[in-house]
Amino acid sequence: MSDLPRFVEILEEGPREGFQAEPPGIPVAAKLELIEALAETGLAEINCASFVSRKVMPQMADAEEIAATVHRKEGVRYRGMWLSKNGFLRAANSGLDLMATLSASASDTFLFKNNNRTPEQYLAEQEQMLDLFEAHGLKNGPVYIFTAFGCNYEGAIDPARVVERTAPLLDLLAARGHTPSHVTLCDTIGSATPEAVRRAMGAVRERWPDQPIALHLHDTRGLGLACALAGLEMGASRFDASVGGLGGCPFAGNAAAAGNIATEELVLLCESMGLATGIDLARLVEVVALAERIVGRPLPSRLAKAGLFQPNPARA
Amino acid sequence: MSDLPRFVEILEEGPREGFQAEPPGIPVAAKLELIEALAETGLAEINCASFVSRKVMPQMADAEEIAATVHRKEGVRYRGMWLSKNGFLRAANSGLDLMATLSASASDTFLFKNNNRTPEQYLAEQEQMLDLFEAHGLKNGPVYIFTAFGCNYEGAIDPARVVERTAPLLDLLAARGHTPSHVTLCDTIGSATPEAVRRAMGAVRERWPDQPIALHLHDTRGLGLACALAGLEMGASRFDASVGGLGGCPFAGNAAAAGNIATEELVLLCESMGLATGIDLARLVEVVALAERIVGRPLPSRLAKAGLFQPNPARA
Helix, strand or coil, rough: CCCCCCCCCCCCCCCHHHHCCCCCCCCCHHHHHHHHHHHHHCCEEEEEEEEEECCCCCCCCCHHHHHCCCCCCCCCCEEEEEEEEEHHHHHHHHHCCCCEEEEEEHHHHHHHHHCCHHHHHHHHHHHHHHHHHCCCCCCCCCEEEEEEEECCEEEEHHHHHHHHHHHHHHHHHHHCCCEEEEEEEEECCCCCHHHHHHHHHHHHHHHEEEEEEEECCEECCCCCCHHHHHHHHHCCCCCEEEECCCCCCCCCCCCCCCCCHHHHHHHHHHHCCEECCCCCCCHHHHHHHHHHHHHHCCCCCCHHCCCCCCCCCHHC | CCCCEEEEEEEEHHHHHHHHHCCCCCCCHHHHHHHHHHCCCCCCCEEEEECCCCCCCCCCCCCCHHHCCCCCCCCCEEEEECCCHHHHHHHHHHHCCCCCEEEEEEEEEHHHHHHHCHHHHHHHHHHHHHHHHHCCCCCCEEEECCCEEEEECCCCCHHHHHHHHHHHEEEEEEEECCCCCCEEECCCCCCCCCHHHHHHHHHHHHHHHCCEEEECCCCCCCCCCCCCHHHCCCCCCEEEEEEHCCCCCCCCCCCCCCCEEEHHHHHHHHHHHEECCCCHHHHHHHHEEEEEEEECCCCCCCHHHHHCCCCCCHHH
């Protein structure tokens, strides 16, 4: 029997992780145009904004305005992101469709360098976030595991450590009656390889056979879609991806970090394997041109550059 | 048991297919510098030039000069390419390390549009080429199958047709006492997907279980490395690839055709799977910068842009 999922969920990260990596100054109207065009492609979930410090991340200072003014298409969930209790409270007030998202880092060094927390301290904060989610009626969200494949300080991450750092979070959620929608393994620093994806996913599946797994991949070193293929074959049923490959991760301590895998290339891969995504690929490829106009440069997507394969029998 | 090859052979196509897609005017000295730098990376086979019409392809008018002046490193084979008897005779006189290469097209329409030949006419010419190869002491070369996955006129290619168009060539070679080194399935127009690679390779393996298979992939729509992964898992033991992703296929009737998969990204994929290539990846990544200086623009390689993943424990 195949491990392939029947339907692949995609969380579009372009307007959030993508624009977050751009210089400040993209007009709200342009962001809204992109989000609304993405919603017309069949994408069911779009991450619209980060509710983070306006000083540290002026690119996202318009989060409330985006949330308040975006035209909502029925059936589409408009997501938001945050890094702190205060950020969550802003997001909760914004009216976006939030998920009860918790996180852990597979690399303790990365966690300490980026969050100044030990795993125990960070877990305690996650428990406080869970209190807050429950108070706002949110439950059963995803669990994000950062640096699940590699860390820019520690190097390759042992799959056993992914399990070790995921377990306390899943135990906490189980004790509180939550069923996590997904464990999302994140290639935070862009070092994932297909084999690393298989090993990490295999370890998580071995420990929690019924837990759906998602992947947050970057195409930093050209293996992003190969990692997605390996992930699909291991049963990954959800991906974070970014239209055109827009974006990067400014927190990863690596100036060369590339954006997420391109949503349209992921959809092409899924379609070629007979896996449904609900997305109109031709329409999505057209939206890449809009994203490129907004950022004023070509995006990494090769599919968008070449266009869909359209044989022309009339010329034969 | 795994189908994975133990060692992956790579034919470097940058100086040939890559430069062929560039505007004329690259100095011979620059081409020699690239070829010689590639030879220092451990690459064992480098395609150096096409012996084709100087009028139609002025980019390759220096083929003889390249062949005559390239500094040869021991153990490296310096390949050449041709499209006609006359071209082969030029190549044979050049002193390059030639292979007795024959070809067929899986798409009859593509063959007719590009070569003005029926499959029968083209096969008859291949037999004449074989006479010529034998007269020059060449045997047991590869068989290239163009449009093995798709055709810009006919669309997707049925794997049964790949077998059907490969069979007469393999029969001819067997009758003449040749053992083809590889059947090389070519993604001539850049439409291959991992599933298409699996299906075509599966059909060829089913018919000729002991025949080594190679892949000539392009990264036109972002799935090139995912196709390579699928190919490796099906036992592909040889790839054509191009440093930095240099190049394209000007004959494919598609202005958006991208270059071959980037050699360094393929080597990274192989290394991550524990497959030997004999290539020094760090050194190869450095050569991309030289190739970029020669063509005067960034090449598509993402690995070259990001650099190798080098964790820095000292910063931890």
